[in-house]
Amino acid sequence: xxxxxxVRGLRKRYGPTLAVDALSFTARPGQVTGFVGPNGAxxxxxxxxxxxxxxxxxxxxLVGGRPYRSLRTPxxxxxxxxxxxxxxxxxxxxxxxxxxxxxxxxxxxxxxxVIELTGLASAAGRRAGGFSLGMRQRLGIAAALLGDPPALMxxxxxxxxxxxxxxxxxxxxxxxxAEGRAVLVSSHLMSELEGGADRLVVIxxxxxxxxxxxxxxxxAASGGRxxxxxxxxxxxMTVLARAGATVTAAGPGAVTVAGLPAERIxxxxxxxxxxxSGVSEHRASLEEAYMELxxxxxEFRAVAGREAP
Amino acid sequence: MTAATSYRSTVQAEARDxxxxxxxxxxxxxxxxxxxxxxxxxxxxxxVLVALLTAAGSASSGTGEGTADPARSGIFDMGHFTYxxxxxxxxxxxxxxxxxxxxxxxxxxxxRGSAERGTPYAALAVTPGDGVRLQTGYRDGGAGGGPGALxxxxxxxxxxxxxxxxxSPDGRAWSRVxxxxxxxxxxxxxxxxxxxxxxxxxxxxxxxxxxxxxxPAAATAAFDRVSMVPARPGAAWQDRGTPxxxxxxxxxxxxxxxxxxxxxxxxxxxxIGPNAFAxxxxxxxxxxxxxxxxxxxxxxxxxVTSEYRRRTLRTTFAASPRRGRVLAAKALVAGxxxxxxxLAASCGAMLLARPMLRSNGVAPPPLWDAAVLRAVLGTAALxxxxxxxxxxxxxxxxxxAPAITIVLLLLLVPQIVATGLPLSxxxxxxxxxxxxxxxxxxxxxxxxxxxxxxxxFGVLCAYTALALAAAAFLLRxxxx
Numbered sequence: 001x002x003x004x005x006x007v008r009g010l011r012k013r014y015g016p017t018l019a020v021d022a023l024s025f026t027a028r029p030g031q032v033t034g035f036v037g038p039n040g041a042x043x044x045x046x047x048x049x050x051x052x053x054x055x056x057x058x059x060x061x062l063v064g065g066r067p068y069r070s071l072r073t074p075x076x077x078x079x080x081x082x083x084x085x086x087x088x089x090x091x092x093x094x095x096x097x098x099x100x101x102x103x104x105x106x107x108x109x110x111x112x113x114v115i116e117l118t119g120l121a122s123a124a125g126r127r128a129g130g131f132s133l134g135m136r137q138r139l140g141i142a143a144a145l146l147g148d149p150p151a152l153m154x155x156x157x158x159x160x161x162x163x164x165x166x167x168x169x170x171x172x173x174x175x176x177x178a179e180g181r182a183v184l185v186s187s188h189l190m191s192e193l194e195g196g197a198d199r200l201v202v203i204x205x206x207x208x209x210x211x212x213x214x215x216x217x218x219x220a221a222s223g224g225r226x227x228x229x230x231x232x233x234x235x236x237m238t239v240l241a242r243a244g245a246t247v248t249a250a251g252p253g254a255v256t257v258a259g260l261p262a263e264r265i266x267x268x269x270x271x272x273x274x275x276x277s278g279v280s281e282h283r284a285s286l287e288e289a290y291m292e293l294x295x296x297x298x299e300f301r302a303v304a305g306r307e308a309p
Numbered sequence: 310m311t312a313a314t315s316y317r318s319t320v321q322a323e324a325r326d327x328x329x330x331x332x333x334x335x336x337x338x339x340x341x342x343x344x345x346x347x348x349x350x351x352x353x354x355x356x357v358l359v360a361l362l363t364a365a366g367s368a369s370s371g372t373g374e375g376t377a378d379p380a381r382s383g384i385f386d387m388g389h390f391t392y393x394x395x396x397x398x399x400x401x402x403x404x405x406x407x408x409x410x411x412x413x414x415x416x417x418x419x420x421r422g423s424a425e426r427g428t429p430y431a432a433l434a435v436t437p438g439d440g441v442r443l444q445t446g447y448r449d450g451g452a453g454g455g456p457g458a459l460x461x462x463x464x465x466x467x468x469x470x471x472x473x474x475x476x477s478p479d480g481r482a483w484s485r486v487x488x489x490x491x492x493x494x495x496x497x498x499x500x501x502x503x504x505x506x507x508x509x510x511x512x513x514x515x516x517x518x519x520x521x522x523x524x525p526a527a528a529t530a531a532f533d534r535v536s537m538v539p540a541r542p543g544a545a546w547q548d549r550g551t552p553x554x555x556x557x558x559x560x561x562x563x564x565x566x567x568x569x570x571x572x573x574x575x576x577x578x579x580x581i582g583p584n585a586f587a588x589x590x591x592x593x594x595x596x597x598x599x600x601x602x603x604x605x606x607x608x609x610x611x612x613v614t615s616e617y618r619r620r621t622l623r624t625t626f627a628a629s630p631r632r633g634r635v636l637a638a639k640a641l642v643a644g645x646x647x648x649x650x651x652l653a654a655s656c657g658a659m660l661l662a663r664p665m666l667r668s669n670g671v672a673p674p675p676l677w678d679a680a681v682l683r684a685v686l687g688t689a690a691l692x693x694x695x696x697x698x699x700x701x702x703x704x705x706x707x708x709x710a711p712a713i714t715i716v717l718l719l720l721l722v723p724q725i726v727a728t729g730l731p732l733s734x735x736x737x738x739x740x741x742x743x744x745x746x747x748x749x750x751x752x753x754x755x756x757x758x759x760x761x762x763x764x765x766f767g768v769l770c771a772y773t774a775l776a777l778a779a780a781a782f783l784l785r786x787x788x789x
Contacts, residue, residue: 003315029315052630053623054788069630073324080627086620088342095341102334103628105325143624147324150316180316 002064003029003150003182005050005078009059012045012206019045020206023059027184027201029150032177034197034214035186038294042206043186044082047155051080063151075104075147081140082155089129093120093139096128100143114142134165141172151182158192170196190290204294214286221289226257226265230276239272240265256282331629331638338612339642345608349646352604352692353654359597360658364665367590385584386426387525388505389577390419390549391566393537395467395500402464403502403535404480405435406572410528412438414506416575418465420472422495424549429491432503432581433463433474443474444582445489452487462534470494480534500537501546502566502573504528507580512732525579532573550577589753591674591684594662598688599724599747601654602695603717609643609696610712613703623789632784636704640777644697651692655685680752683762687749691766694746694773695720701776704784719743719772727759735759743772 005027012020020042027033037043048054050061052069060067063078071077087096097111115124118138123131128139137157144152154173158166173196177183187193193200200217202210210217230236230253237247237255245260257265262279269276284292339345395401401418408416417434432444441455441463455461455476462477473488506528513520537544548566566575616622629635659681663673674681695716703712723744727735739745739759748765751758760768 002317048623048788051623051627053626071630072326073321074630075628076318076321076324082623083620086624088338088615088619088621090342090344091338092341095337099334099337099341100624100628102330102337103625105327105330106320107323110320146320148318148320150318 002077003180004062004064005151005153005182005184006062006065007046007050007059008062010046010049010056010061011058012042012049012054012056018206020049020056023203023206023208025201025208025211027151027182028199029180029182030177031198032173032183032185032196034190034193034200035184035203036190036193036200036290037186037188037203037209039188041188041203043188043203044155045206046203047080047082047153047184047186050153051078051082073105073147075100075106075149077147077149078151078153079144079147079149080153080155081137081144081157082153084133084136084140084157087128087131087136087139089127091128092125093128093131093135093142094124096139097124097142097146101146104147106146110146110148114145117145118142133160134162137161137165137169141169150180151184152176153184153186155186156188157185158187166192190286194286202290202293209293217289218284218286221284221292224258224261225282226260226262227278227280227282228255228257228265228269228276229253229278230255230269230274232274232276235272235274236269236276239268239274243268253277328634328638331634332642334625334628335635335638335642339646342615345612348604348608348611349650352601352608352647353650353657355604356595356597356601356654357657357661359600360594360662361665363593363596364662364669367593367666367669367671384427384587385508385580385582387577387579388415388503388528388581389566389575390421390424390499390501390503391546391573391575392419392424392499392501392549393541393544393546395420395498395537396539397496398466398468399500400464400466400538401500401536402462402538403532403573404460404462405530406460406533407531408435408437408459408528409530410504410506410526412436414504414526414528414530415442415444415581416502416504416528416530416532417441418463418474418501419503419581420465420467420491420494420498420500422491422493422498424499429494430581431465431472431474431489431491433465433476433486434503434505435459435461435463441474441476441486443487443489445472445491452489454484454486465500467494467498467500499549502530502532502535502575503581504530504575504577505579505581506577507582508586510586512586527576527578529574529576532575533571535571535573546573583754586755587753589751589755590666590671591659591681591752592750594658594674595655595684595688595750597658598651598654598692598750599721602692602720605647605650605692605696606699606716606720607713609647609699610703610709610716612643613639613700614707614709614712617707618709626789632789633781636700636777636781636784640697640700643700644693647696648689648693651689652686654692655688659685674752678752684750684752687762687766691746691749691769694766694769698743698769698773698776701773701780704780705776720746740765740768743769745769 007023007025010020010023035043049056068074101111115121118141120138120142123135157169173183197214199213233255240247240257246258248256250256266279403418405416413436415434415436419430419432421430422428435441435457437457440453440457443452462480464475466473470491471488472491474486475483476486477483506526509524509526511522566573625635666673699716702716706712720743723738723742727738736759745760745765746769748760749762751762
């Protein structure tokens with residue numbers, strides 16, 4: 001119960017825009033929950049509402065069963081990195097962590113512990129203004145870990161990082177979840193979460209699109225489709241269509257079949273004497289599945305061309 | 310999916326939630342940004358520098374031996390006094406029959422400690438303009454009673470250190486005007502008649518400057534039916550002429566008294582009472598805070614607005630979601646830092662200006678005088694409150710440039726504009742705006758004083774409290 005982030009019917013309006021609407025999901029302990037959606041989908045707004053920074057118009061967000069603003073030592077309940085660049089550039093990294101530890105009522109030794117943990121030891125005495133993006137991310141993560149909290153939130157933690165940094169963060173998130181913490185990670189690119197998240201909460205235009213495990217999502221996106229390689233494309237399509245399948249040409253010598261299991265396809269083609277070189281279950285990539293889901297929910301479309309005469 | 314066991318924070322048990330930790334956090338924030346610390350240091354340096362420049366430019370205008378007691382340098386103790394010694398308790402009575410010297414000329418009775426300048430006194434006088442008044446000390450005010458129509462009987466009675474004044478139209482029906490306690494009135498005092506008249510002063514105010522020129526005015530009055538109780542037969546009447554006032558050297562032979570047929574005629578120059586046109590040397594030395602405060606205001610505003618600009622306010626509220634407490638901690642830290650800087654600045658200014666003033670022949674203000682001490686410590690408190698005010702405005706406005714502009718406009722512009730306005734309008738401006746707080750630096754009650762030191766400081770504090778309340782309200786309501 002302690003390590004759960006729970007969102008119930010959250011709604012937030014900024015002027016005429018409904019940023020978040022009727023959003024509910026739960027990030028559970030022991031899991032990395034990916035929070036995915038296109039830019040402007042309402043991810044950051046949701047995270048701010050969870051932390052009590054923005055006031056929701058309706059609904060509630062609970063951290064370990066309680067509203068964030070009612071927590072007495074909140075850094076020990078939920079650690080968050082909302083914005084890695086949110087550091088005064090003239091302040092040394094260690095001093096940034098020091099004031100935060102004081103404000104959160106945490107023991108002083110935690111500062112050195114998280115510096116060690118995030119590999120900032122050599123940079124802790126430098127002013128944050130001179131930090132590279134990667135070091136800022138590490139500093140942000142160090143700040144999130146100060147209270148050693150059972151729940152963690154990271155907003156776009158790998159955005160703009162080099163592959164080495166991405167690997168490091170992925171490993172860190174996995175190990176944090178393995179310790180029994182709830183980890184909520186937002187991203188606008190599904191590929192960043194591939195192999196990193198156990199569960200996915202997909203939103204678009206402030207609404208929940210999918211709340212599912214990664215495996216189920218891929219299953220759904222694959223939609224039981226089968227890819228067939230054959231030199232006799234026309235014949236194959238005729239045979240399979242007659243059997244009730246939806247067949248689409250997927251390039252020269254390849255068709256995608258939906259509505260028939262692979263065994264049935266093999267039996268039909270063999271029976272009709274259509275030669276084929278391969279039958280395989282279609283595996284959708286996470287990105288593909290996500291594109292499928294958010295097609296209608298992308299906030300900004302290239303519409304400029306249509307307006308021009 | 311299997312439900313994993315929840316992680317438990319290893320720090321939770323040690324974590325303490327308290328205002329002291331919040332103060333420590335805000336202090337850490339402040340001291341770890343070098344340019345803010347530098348700004349506060351610059352504020353001290355600027356204030357002291359201006360004090361030194363002021364001291365270097367000051368020159369003695371011939372105050373004689375240069376007594377620098379501000380309670381005395383800001384006074385007049387002139388006019389003409391014709392007296393006899395009065396041992397212990399007693400009464401002096403006389404009738405004022407004629408008076409010349411203008412609406413504010415004074416003619417009446419006085420009991421005073423000695424003929425020295427600035428000794429405690431009580432004076433009961435008829436003035437054509439203000440009627441009968443019982444006046445004491447060297448500040449404005451005093452009890453009033455009875456019209457100024459002549460002839461008028463006056464009586465002063467000493468009992469211990471209390472002196473009581475009575476007046477009567479006919480010498481039979483007496484009415485009490487009031488009584489005053491004279492601390493330090495010796496047993497052997499002086500009692501008699503006096504005349505005095507306020508200076509004819511011309512004040513020219515131009516934008517940013519003022520010039521004051523004045524000359525002692527003359528007053529003449531006639532007294533009869535003069536009696537002393539206990540009577541001292543054969544005791545001679547003595548005269549105390551016009552000694553040197555603060556405005557210039559004494560004029561020997563000015564004024565005097567004649568006695569003919571029981572009627573005394575006194576004439577004299579100058580006034581007795583507060584000198585509303587004296588220089589306020591302490592305030593002048595501390596003028597530098599007008600410049601020093603700009604750096605304090607900038608640092609205090611940036612202390613807040615940088616949190617908006619760098620979005621660290623979210624981190625702050627994440628660590629401490631009770632926003633009112635965060636504001637209180639922030640305001641307190643900014644206020645205390647500025648108070649300390651103000652203390653260094655005002656003490657530094659006063660101490661470093663002393664040798665310079667002396668070498669220019671000007672006696673420096675005594676540091677242990679109550680009014681000077683109030684000005685020096687008040688200047689520090691002033692900077693502290695200004696910093697809190699700046700923090701509150703910065704929370705309301707959220708951006709650096711507008712916040713700094715607003716605070717400095719409110720504090721500086723009234724004082725600059727006031728010099729170009731008619732005195733009555735200028736007074737209201739200096740009473741009603743946050744700039745009233747600078748009144749805490751006054752050590753002399755001057756003619757252009759708009760508001761008392763504490764009242765003025767109170768006005769600034771009221772504005773600050775109001776701004777803080779608005780800031781707390783907005784901070785709680787707004788999204789961070």
